[in-house]
Amino acid sequence: MSTAAVDPQKLRELTEMTDSEFVQELISAYLEDAPEQILEMRQALETEEQQRFARAAHSLKSTSANLGASMLQQYAKELEAYGRAGDLAAAAEQFPRLEEEYARVEAQLGAWGDD
């Protein structure tokens, strides 16, 4: 029972609405953008910049939603809320979970279209 980090249904719906070439393009853009947001979040944690942290989390939340990475979206959403509430200690605690989830998302998106 493999668990999916990205909802294949969402990607199929996107493909249906557009075409597989566009979905690949969207995935590539996401795989470039998401690590930047995560890096931004990590740096903001180090420098304790709440707004910067929340902003990057917000971005990651919305792009992840587009691709059906719902668990990652969920984690980003929680971290954004911690950032806005100024609770960077809680954010730092939950951050590794988001990184792990992103690794799963990345692996799955990287393989999308291979089969």
Place this chain on the structure above:
Amino acid sequence: MDRLFRSFTQVDASTARKYGGTGLGLAISRRLTELMGGEMWAESEPGEGSTFHFTISVQEAELPEIARPHLQEEQPALRDRRLLLVDDNETNLRILDLHAKSWGMIPRQTTSPRQALEWVRSGERFDVGILDMSMPEMDGVALAVGIREHVSRNDLPLILFTSLGRREISAQADDFAALLSKPIKPSQLYDALIGIFVHQAVTVPHRIIQGQEGVDTELGLRHPLRILVAEDNVVNQKLALRMLNKISYRADVAANGLEAIQSLQRQPYDVVLMDVQMPEMDGLEASRQINQIWPGPERPRIIAMTANAMPDDREECLAAGMDDYISKPIRIDALADALRNAQPKTTHGGGGE
């Protein structure tokens, strides 16, 4: 001074004193603090006043609900999940129902275990069930056994709602994916539900799938508009443009609020699709400025696009001078509806429609 804390002792032992009392209060209080691993003492100065102190040692609590503001919003991981709720207590049902709905779930509730069993037997699909343990007709464990005759544990994980601990529940409780204790705490309910869906992550079996049939692919031909998309994130830009394209619109892109205003100064637009959160200048500030610069009918219609689902955000957008609001991730039908409500501005005469 310490005498104060003994039973039936008063500093002023005469019965005629101004303030009455048996002299037990402080003794009991001190006993309670000691039971909680602490102590109690007093400092007093006749004619000045007294200060009473106590310490107790307690375990650090979980994060208070207030520190988890996301608990009050729709939860993407829970959205559209169908939830079966069975409890003979209507108040509990109402509370569970309320939380589930606020997270975007689709609950179906009943006070009757037989009714629930009937739904499952007749093939109604649920993603997760919460069963009360003690119900007069049939208890939660028995109901679970009945449900398992029709649906496997993987297809319908069940949560047992009980005031008992796991140890007190019979071996059959192993069939439950989680135990939920009474009284209901939203954070526990949330954790139990999320825990289930993390493990079976994205099976997403029973969600109602949004069809494409209703998409008006020629909207842009019949109802042409000059559209500016103000959005900083490349992924979101691509998707927005592609969706617009699907309903026959082209659009220009600005990467933040400042760029949006500059674009508007260069040429007229009928509609600005405005992301709320952007660097340099966010969508709220940009909308305020646009309202100042173009106070008349030449102002483009501003439609907010935001990933924050809170009602407050909508208010904030409207207060900043935006006209409409669609939430992210953008759905093509919501986008089309919002554009249908926008009118082309003929005052500039440069549109060429």
